[in-house]
Amino acid sequence: MDQEPAPQPQPQSQSRPTLTSKPKRTVTLGACVACRKRKSKCDGNRPVCTCCAQKDTECVYELGPNEKPSQAMKRKNEEMQGELSNLRQLYDFLRLRPEEEAIEVLKRMRSTSPDVPPSQRIQELADFVRHGNSLIQQRLHTPPRSGPGHEPFRPVTLPPLRQALDSSGTMESYNLPYLGIHSMGYDGPATQRRRYIQDLPARTDGQSSLPRPTSIEAILQTPSSAAADDLVADPRLGYIGNWTCVTDDTGFLAHLFTIWTEREHVYYHFFDREAFLADLSCGRGDFCSELLVNVVLLSACFHSSLVKDRNKPFSETSIQTSFYHEARRLWDLEKDRDSLTKVQAGMIFYLAMAKYGRDRDGQRFLLEACMTAQNLGLFHYEPTHNCITPSHVSVDRWKRARAVTAWAVHNFQLSMSITYSFPVIIKNLPSLPIPYQDTDSLFRSECELHTILLDCVGIMQDYEHTVLQDAHSIDRIEGCYSRLRSWWRSRPDSLDPDKHPSQVHLLCAMQYNVNIVKLFRPVVDRKTPSEQAAPYVARARCVISDSLREIRRLVNLHDTHHGWSNAITFVIHGITVASFGTLDDMSNRVSSPPQTETDERYGGLVTCLRALTVLLSYSYYAQPIFRLLTQKCKTLGVKLPAEVQGALDYCTSEEWTKKAAELVSSQFIADTRSVSNDCESSTMDAVISRWEHFTLDDGQT
Incomplete structure (x- = not known):
């Protein structure tokens, strides 16, 4: 019998059952909107995918082909x-x-x-x-200059964001249409950022991490496009580089002026803006000067995130310090000259120094501004030689510019007197009528307010001579209170902070309530009120409590509508009054209130603290106020929110304390209740000088 041959070993691959291979799956980068909603598999066919074609539905793709x-x-x-x-x-x-x-x-x-x-x-x-x-x-706006190197007007063309992100090399140069603006290629915005933008690392020069406020606009809008927008909105700003030697980056200068208009001029109204810009673009010096422009740019730096070290006074690496030195040089050159622009520059110089925490040093600029205003006849009812209208200026523009300056300096020095507790410099009203009778209701309203405040400031600062047993003293207080309330109720609806909650409307409302608090503060701060005066002291406490509650409400509105990363920095004053007043109110209660944010007072205090942690990232003077406030919270056993700890660590560091003692020269009194005890020892520079000898844990102020 023949044997069958032995089976031969088969390759391993042939020992397994044969599998039917499936067609390779097509990868679809992005399904259409309809398939995503249905959770169907989309084959990505365009213009209509197979699934949508079968179901007869609209087929829309959010991604482009092969995107x-x-x-x-x-x-x-x-x-x-x-x-x-x-x-x-x-x-x-x-x-x-x-x-x-x-x-x-x-x-x-x-x-x-x-x-x-x-x-x-x-x-x-x-x-x-x-x-x-x-x-x-x-x-x-015909350009005043021509010749080689000065190009004619051309349309604005900016590099698209997508091209900037994708590009690996130098892009085509994108030209801007105004004189003095550099062509900005791929490295343009980056170069500008290296020069101006302040990056806050974890620790740089002893500075711990501070909050870095951002917004969707800050994320999406590049510095170059912001500058172009400013110039398109008002081409006259294309000539601002002619008035300063600090930098020839016209786009950056235009950005500074625009942001200053929105964050300072809108509230203080230092000058007639149209007259200023007309002279700026035409090279005339009646309503514009190198001094005024450089002081404006100095103060504007506080409000721009493009400026490095803006919260570090006199930093050698900041362009803000260069504007300061140039403004000081120009101020000294105008020592013996009286002009409207010098009055305006003096006010802005004082404000900039106050934001540095050096309002004592800034006092000289404000005093000279007031003296110059009087020399110009802005407060004299008899005509002077300085009232004569220049032949090349229209009579209406000249009168308006003088009136705006007169009322601006009157309002400003009076407001600063109340804020920084120094005697009023100019004690009579301007000799010129309030301008803008048909427009600018905000400025006219503020002029009317300061007319009332001129009569009230004596009571606000009269801590020693307010005699509550004297009916005349009470009548004066009640008379001022009644006038302030009448003024507030008569304001036009366009200024209502609830109907139109702009930053400036909210700030004006805060300041109105701050003035009421200061009007009644001398009454409640008296050490030993008599039994006869007790009822009026109780009334004063009630009025103050109502005003503090309203300020907290306005702070919450500001927080909701605007946040704090681009605030008008004078809002710090209202926040300070509300914070310390709230702590006083809480400490006077028999039983401690629940320290949760559902409690109106504690919740308002927490909002104020959070606001200061943002403000101190670009306004130096918010830093010592924040430290003093947190210090008092700790003394009273008030719980601090966890998110303020980073700023607190920074403002209580040994290095910060040493620098603050060297820098701050301020007569500002944050804790107003301490005024009745010792005014001079309550000023911020006196408080800070004592900080060198103890830490926050000592619980002292």
Whole structure:
């Protein structure tokens, strides 16, 4: 019998069952919107995927063909940046341009076809503002300089964000249309950031991590586009570089002036803006000067995130210090000269020094500004030789500029007198009528307020001679209180902080209540009120408590609507009064209130503390106030929120304390209740000088 041959070993691969291979799955980068909602598998076919074709539904893709999600994110950021920039330009155009030009844009807005997408219509309106109106702007603002190196006006062209992100080499140069502005290529914005932007590392020069306030605008809008927007809104700012030798970066200078207008001038109204810009663009010196421009830029640096070390006074690496030295040099050159611009510069110089925490040093600038104003006849009812209108200036513009300056210096020195507890410098009203009778209701309203405050300031500062047994003293207090309340109730609806909660309206409302607190403070701070005076002391406490509650409400409104990263820095005063007043109110209670944010007083105090932690990141003077406030909280056993700990560690460090003792020269009194005991030892420089000898744990103030 024949044997069958032995089976031969088979390869391993042939020993397994054969599997049917599936077609390779197509990778779809991005499913359409409908498939994502249905959680269906989308094959990515365009313009309509198979699934949508079968179900007869609309097929829309958020990603472009062969576009990755990261690329789509860049594209969306570019679109958001473009739309934000367009909206900002439209807003600034409507706010800053003459009424007839603004009305033309409004007409175009209202003529929008319903078929046009909103983003497209916004782009068309922005293009009209940028380019369609450029011929009008050129006719209105003829450049004063010409010659080699000075290019004619050209449309604005900025590098797209997507191209900037994707580019690995030098991009095409993007030119801006105004004199003195450098062509800005790929390294333009980065160079500017290296020069101006303040980055806050964990520890740099002994500085611990401070809050870095951000906003969607700060994230999406580059410095270069912000500068271009400022120049488009008012091309006259293209000439600001002619008035300073600190830097020739016109875009940066225009940015500083614009942000200063929004964060300081809007509240203080130091000068007639139109007269200033007209002279700035034409090279005249009646309403503009190198001194005034450099002081404005110095003060503006506090408000710009592009400025390095803006919360470190006199930093050698900050351009702000260069503006300070240039302004001081120009001030000395104008020592024996009287002019409107010197009055205005003196006020702004004082404010800048106060923000440095050196209001004592700034006093000389304010005193000289007031003296110059009197020399110019702004407070004299008899005509002087300084009242004569220059032949090249219209009578209306001259009168308006003088009136604005007179009322600005009157309001400012009176407000600073109340804030920093020094005697009023000018004790009579301006000889000129309040300007802007048909416009600017805010400035006129503030002038009316300070007319009342001039009669009240004596009571606010009269801690030694307020005799509560004297009916005359009580009548004076009640008379001022009644006038203040009547003024507040008569304000136009356009200034109502609840209906129109802009930063300046909220600040004005805070200051109104601060003035009421200061009016009644001497009454409740008397050491031993008599039995006869007790009822009126109780009334004063009630009025103060109501005003403090209102300030806390306004602080919460500000926190909700605006945050604190771009605040008008004078808001620190209202926050300080509310904070220390609230602590006094809490300490006077028989039983301790629940320290939770549901308690109105404690919640308001926490909001004030959080606000200061942001403000101190760009306003140095908020730092010692924050430390003093947290110190008092600790003394009274008030719980501090965890998020303020980083700022607290920084402001209580040995290095910070030593520098503060060297820097601060201030007569500001934060804890007003201590005034009745010893005014001089209660000033901030006196308090800080004592900090060198103890730590926060000592619980002393």
